[in-house]
Amino acid sequence: MNTKWKSIVSGGRINYNQADVYQMYAYINAYKSAERCLVIYPKVDEPLILPKWKLHDGRPEKFIDIQTVRLDRFENTIKDLSNAIIE
Numbered sequence: 001m002n003t004k005w006k007s008i009v010s011g012g013r014i015n016y017n018q019a020d021v022y023q024m025y026a027y028i029n030a031y032k033s034a035e036r037c038l039v040i041y042p043k044v045d046e047p048l049i050l051p052k053w054k055l056h057d058g059r060p061e062k063f064i065d066i067q068t069v070r071l072d073r074f075e076n077t078i079k080d081l082s083n084a085i086i087e
Contacts, residue, residue, distance in 0.1 A: 028055065
Protein backbone atom coordinates (compact mmCIF):
# COMPACT_ATOMS: atom_id res chain seq x y z
CA MET A 1 0.00 0.00 0.00
CA ASN A 2 1.23 3.46 -0.87
CA THR A 3 -0.52 6.64 0.31
CA LYS A 4 -0.61 10.05 -1.34
CA TRP A 5 -1.49 13.41 0.16
CA LYS A 6 -2.57 15.13 -3.07
CA SER A 7 -5.93 14.96 -4.80
CA ILE A 8 -6.30 12.46 -7.60
CA VAL A 9 -8.47 14.97 -9.49
CA SER A 10 -6.96 17.90 -11.36
CA GLY A 11 -8.92 20.02 -13.79
CA GLY A 12 -11.91 17.68 -13.50
CA ARG A 13 -9.89 14.64 -14.62
CA ILE A 14 -8.25 11.74 -12.81
CA ASN A 15 -4.58 12.58 -12.56
CA TYR A 16 -2.40 9.95 -10.87
CA ASN A 17 1.36 9.86 -11.05
CA GLN A 18 2.59 7.17 -13.45
CA ALA A 19 5.72 6.76 -11.33
CA ASP A 20 3.52 5.68 -8.40
CA VAL A 21 2.03 2.88 -10.50
CA TYR A 22 5.50 1.79 -11.69
CA GLN A 23 6.65 1.70 -8.05
CA MET A 24 3.73 -0.60 -7.17
CA TYR A 25 4.57 -2.74 -10.19
CA ALA A 26 8.10 -3.15 -8.87
CA TYR A 27 6.81 -4.04 -5.39
CA ILE A 28 4.25 -6.58 -6.54
CA ASN A 29 6.85 -8.32 -8.68
CA ALA A 30 9.49 -8.27 -5.94
CA TYR A 31 7.14 -10.00 -3.50
CA LYS A 32 6.26 -13.19 -5.33
CA SER A 33 3.29 -14.11 -3.12
CA ALA A 34 1.74 -10.60 -3.27
CA GLU A 35 -1.52 -10.51 -5.17
CA ARG A 36 -2.52 -6.86 -4.90
CA CYS A 37 -1.04 -3.40 -4.42
CA LEU A 38 -2.99 -0.27 -3.59
CA VAL A 39 -2.29 3.41 -4.16
CA ILE A 40 -4.46 5.38 -1.71
CA TYR A 41 -5.53 8.99 -2.36
CA PRO A 42 -7.77 11.30 -0.30
CA LYS A 43 -11.42 11.02 -1.33
CA VAL A 44 -12.89 13.89 -3.35
CA ASP A 45 -16.53 14.94 -3.57
CA GLU A 46 -17.04 13.99 -7.19
CA PRO A 47 -17.84 10.42 -8.31
CA LEU A 48 -14.86 8.67 -9.90
CA ILE A 49 -14.17 5.49 -11.81
CA LEU A 50 -10.73 4.55 -10.53
CA PRO A 51 -8.27 2.49 -12.56
CA LYS A 52 -7.29 -1.09 -11.76
CA TRP A 53 -4.63 -3.01 -13.63
CA LYS A 54 -4.24 -6.77 -13.93
CA LEU A 55 -0.72 -8.00 -14.52
CA HIS A 56 -0.82 -10.65 -17.19
CA ASP A 57 2.46 -12.33 -16.40
CA GLY A 58 1.87 -13.18 -12.75
CA ARG A 59 1.02 -16.40 -10.96
CA PRO A 60 -0.88 -15.95 -8.76
CA GLU A 61 -2.92 -13.27 -10.52
CA LYS A 62 -1.71 -9.82 -9.50
CA PHE A 63 -3.49 -6.47 -9.44
CA ILE A 64 -2.58 -2.83 -8.89
CA ASP A 65 -5.42 -0.49 -8.12
CA ILE A 66 -6.17 2.99 -6.91
CA GLN A 67 -8.58 3.68 -4.05
CA THR A 68 -9.69 6.80 -2.20
CA VAL A 69 -10.47 7.26 1.49
CA ARG A 70 -12.30 9.94 3.43
CA LEU A 71 -10.17 11.97 5.79
CA ASP A 72 -12.95 13.95 7.49
CA ARG A 73 -13.37 11.67 10.52
CA PHE A 74 -11.23 8.87 11.89
CA GLU A 75 -14.15 6.41 11.75
CA ASN A 76 -14.74 7.18 8.06
CA THR A 77 -11.06 6.75 7.25
CA ILE A 78 -10.97 3.35 8.97
CA LYS A 79 -14.17 2.26 7.21
CA ASP A 80 -12.88 3.31 3.76
CA LEU A 81 -9.49 1.66 4.35
CA SER A 82 -11.20 -1.57 5.42
CA ASN A 83 -13.39 -1.50 2.30
CA ALA A 84 -10.38 -0.81 0.08
CA ILE A 85 -8.45 -3.74 1.51
CA ILE A 86 -11.38 -6.17 1.25
CA GLU A 87 -12.42 -5.09 -2.26
